[in-house]
Amino acid sequence: MSENLQDVLDPNLAEKLVFNEAGLIPAIVQQHDTLEVLMMGWMDDVALARTLTTGRVWFYSRSRREYWRKGDTSGHVQYVKSAAIDCDSDVLLIKVHQVGVACHTGTRTCFTGRELPVVVGNENEDAKETK
């Protein structure tokens, strides 16, 4: 049997998870101590199995149709600290230690400096409006 076992997801988990029609599930990546949301990537069952068993974050690139281990090209490695699934089993949250920056553009997170203008909501004002 030549199959690489770290590529095989626990069958109970594989059955529970809801992958999309392309066989992928979104993975939110968060810095474990500062709790910054660093990025979101996509994993298939193999990328997730590798992420859970090797201490490093793996993704599946839809555009390049290949697996990639975060940091192999850039040096901006993500070390896995914990992982969780959501209530619908269709989203992953991976807490990591991010070396350097998460974004290929050089910003700390993929959201840094990309704010949108919003109308800020406020619990008290809302309560006032309804009185």
Added chain:
Amino acid sequence: MSENLQDVLDPNLAEKLVFNEAGLIPAIVQQHDTLEVLMMGWMDDVALARTLTTGRVWFYSRSRREYWRKGDTSGHVQYVKSAAIDCDSDVLLIKVHQVGVACHTGTRTCFTGRELPVVVGNENEDAKETK
């Protein structure tokens, strides 16, 4: 003109954003002060326009094919504090004040108590391995 203007996204933003084949974009929702990742939902252009302009978070439900404003049924309202897009313009990060719990199951976040076993990665150990 009877169109409700808050349903229309800024055309520059609409052009920039990358919606999936179903016209949706994932929105990560994070508590603005504790930085807990609360949940991930999906928005179309209308739900996003409402989220950016009303102070409350709106989603589009794929299964029910309808808009829903978080908290209208449960009371677990999300007040918008800030919003950002990622470097590829295909993910949103919405920071909110969450009233009560985010998850319909009653847990604080949709990830609470749903941890997966992982092999923890460590920068120093990795360095050791490569020596």
